[in-house]
Amino acid sequence: MAIQDIQDEIIDEFSMFEDWEERYQYMIDLGKTLPLIDAEYKTDDNLINGCQSKVWVHAEMKDNSVIFTADSDAIITKGIIAILIRSFSNQHPKDILDANTDFIDKIGLKEHLSPTRANGLVSMIKQLKMYAIAYQTQLS
Amino acid sequence: MFNVEHIRQDFPILKREVNGKPLVYLDNAATSQTPQQVTDVIVDYYSNYNANIHRGVHTLSQEATDAYEQARIKIQKHFNAKFSHEIIFTAGTTHGINLVANGFTTLLKKGDEIIVSELEHHSNIVPWQMLCERTEATLKVIPMNTEGELIMSEYDKLLSANTKLVLVNHISNALGTINPIEYIIKKAHAVGAAVLIDGAQSCPHIKPDVQALDVDFYVTSAHKMCGPTGEGMLYGKEEWLNKLPPYQGGGEMIDKVTFEKTTYAGLPHKFEAGTPNICGGIAFGAAIDYMNGIGFDTVATYEHQLLDYATEQLSEIEGLIIYGTSKNKTSVISFNLEGIHPYDVGTILDKLGIAVRTGHHCAQPIMDFYNIPGTVRASFAFYNTKEEIDTLVKGVKKAKMMLS
Numbered sequence: 001m002a003i004q005d006i007q008d009e010i011i012d013e014f015s016m017f018e019d020w021e022e023r024y025q026y027m028i029d030l031g032k033t034l035p036l037i038d039a040e041y042k043t044d045d046n047l048i049n050g051c052q053s054k055v056w057v058h059a060e061m062k063d064n065s066v067i068f069t070a071d072s073d074a075i076i077t078k079g080i081i082a083i084l085i086r087s088f089s090n091q092h093p094k095d096i097l098d099a100n101t102d103f104i105d106k107i108g109l110k111e112h113l114s115p116t117r118a119n120g121l122v123s124m125i126k127q128l129k130m131y132a133i134a135y136q137t138q139l140s
Numbered sequence: 141m142f143n144v145e146h147i148r149q150d151f152p153i154l155k156r157e158v159n160g161k162p163l164v165y166l167d168n169a170a171t172s173q174t175p176q177q178v179t180d181v182i183v184d185y186y187s188n189y190n191a192n193i194h195r196g197v198h199t200l201s202q203e204a205t206d207a208y209e210q211a212r213i214k215i216q217k218h219f220n221a222k223f224s225h226e227i228i229f230t231a232g233t234t235h236g237i238n239l240v241a242n243g244f245t246t247l248l249k250k251g252d253e254i255i256v257s258e259l260e261h262h263s264n265i266v267p268w269q270m271l272c273e274r275t276e277a278t279l280k281v282i283p284m285n286t287e288g289e290l291i292m293s294e295y296d297k298l299l300s301a302n303t304k305l306v307l308v309n310h311i312s313n314a315l316g317t318i319n320p321i322e323y324i325i326k327k328a329h330a331v332g333a334a335v336l337i338d339g340a341q342s343c344p345h346i347k348p349d350v351q352a353l354d355v356d357f358y359v360t361s362a363h364k365m366c367g368p369t370g371e372g373m374l375y376g377k378e379e380w381l382n383k384l385p386p387y388q389g390g391g392e393m394i395d396k397v398t399f400e401k402t403t404y405a406g407l408p409h410k411f412e413a414g415t416p417n418i419c420g421g422i423a424f425g426a427a428i429d430y431m432n433g434i435g436f437d438t439v440a441t442y443e444h445q446l447l448d449y450a451t452e453q454l455s456e457i458e459g460l461i462i463y464g465t466s467k468n469k470t471s472v473i474s475f476n477l478e479g480i481h482p483y484d485v486g487t488i489l490d491k492l493g494i495a496v497r498t499g500h501h502c503a504q505p506i507m508d509f510y511n512i513p514g515t516v517r518a519s520f521a522f523y524n525t526k527e528e529i530d531t532l533v534k535g536v537k538k539a540k541m542m543l544s
């Protein structure tokens with residue numbers, strides 16, 4: 001599925017919720033579906049800076065697609081990274097680079113986009129895109 | 141007679157809503173809210189007598205200078221300093237600490253020792269580590285126990301003829317512990333060491349008497365005690381301030397400038413280079429007036445009731461662990477829910493309109509001591525209410541339910 005379609009799907013799922021509580025509960029549930037990073041990659045080198053909680057991300061390339069795995073010690077953060085990975089994983093690096101992240105706003109998590117926000121959503125997006133840049137360079 | 145509802149009228153911000161809920165502001169250890177009386181002084185300054193101070197012959201400059209220097213005298217009286225020139229206006233506690241740490245560069249040498257504590261804020265650790273790098277002096281640390289209290293018998297062992305400086309906070313920002321600074325100062329002086337007390341967390345709750353304490357340096361910030369941010373003060377004993385070299389060079393701090401040789405102004409101007417935060421200094425004075433108008437004994441008694449009530453209510457939540465359980469503490473409760481990250485709890489509380497702080501509180505060594513990533517910290521001021529604590533308790537229960 002294309003990134004845009006996945007994001008539309010996520011927007012659609014979140015549109016069912018009436019209030020923040022249901023949205024957060026769903027985000028927490030999505031955190032449980034996160035493709036977990038292998039223990040061997042859960043190192044300080046794979047930590048994302050700028051998060052109050054710890055977030056580890058690992059990337060590898062398979063058949064010209066970038067596969068992301070991750071983990072966090074905070075469960076709301078885990079939900080956020082799960083949403084990002086669902087949207088960006090198994091995609092061509094160029095598509096990841098071209099993708100925008102407006103959908104975060106549309107699912108009512110805009111407050112997490114502020115650069116001062118301690119969960120570092122902005123840093124997470126940056127890190128995923130950095131991996132995409134690295135793999136795109138390998139391909140070209 | 142103390143009436144919290146009456147007091148709350150002074151703080152317009154307490155009437156606002158956050159995420160559709162009435163604001164419950166429990167992040168007072170990070171910054172206190174500003175009463176209208178202080179805001180009025182700020183508006184009055186910019187509306188009626190904004191001018192640069194000390195050198196102007198015109199009326200506005202004279203008025204601004206008078207107000208600024210009167211604020212210095214208010215601060216002197218509040219802290220019971222012997223002279224008003226022992227009060228140096230700073231940008232805040234961190235600035236005051238760096239000023240002193242910089243000054244000691246020429247006074248320390250290899251083999252000298254300086255002592256900090258495990259309970260310190262990073263602001264009272266890093267400037268001293270930097271001083272050690274410059275001078276090859278050695279940093280020693282007073283350890284803490286599980287209650288979050290400094291172990292005085294260990295402190296005694298660290299003191300020696302090599303000890304030149306002791307740096308401790310009056311009250312811990314992360315845990316609220318009140319440290320036995322009278323003992324710490326007395327013991328340090330017995331070996332000839334100078335003492336700096338970081339008073340950022342104490343000044344909103346108690347009124348320190350620097351002469352009775354016989355402390356060498358005492359630093360604090362205005363914004364923790366109903367004043368503006370970017371403003372603070374350093375108290376230093378006259379003899380120490382005369383001994384320390386200037387921190388920053390510039391206007392205001394000079395006596396005479398030629399390219400061959402510049403001589404410095406006397407106290408306090410020697411340490412006040414450049415145009416200061418004039419309005420901030422005046423507003424700091426107004427904040428001190430406001431706090432004294434309520435009375436520090438009244439504040440302490442009321443806040444203690446809030447602390448006891450909140451401790452009792454939060455302790456009833458299963459799996460809630462409180463860090464910092466000294467009998468001698470101010471209205472700060474640092475806690476975690478077992479198995480739940482403090483960041484998650486803080487996020488849910490924010491959605492409920494409750495402002496707390498989460499994280500390591502710029503005191504990573506304390507978090508390392510307890511082997512935790514951070515805590516949720518609720519800190520109460522005299523304008524908080526029991527009803528707000530009930531809202532906090534309900535919020536924590538809800539967070540626990542959602543996150544477990």
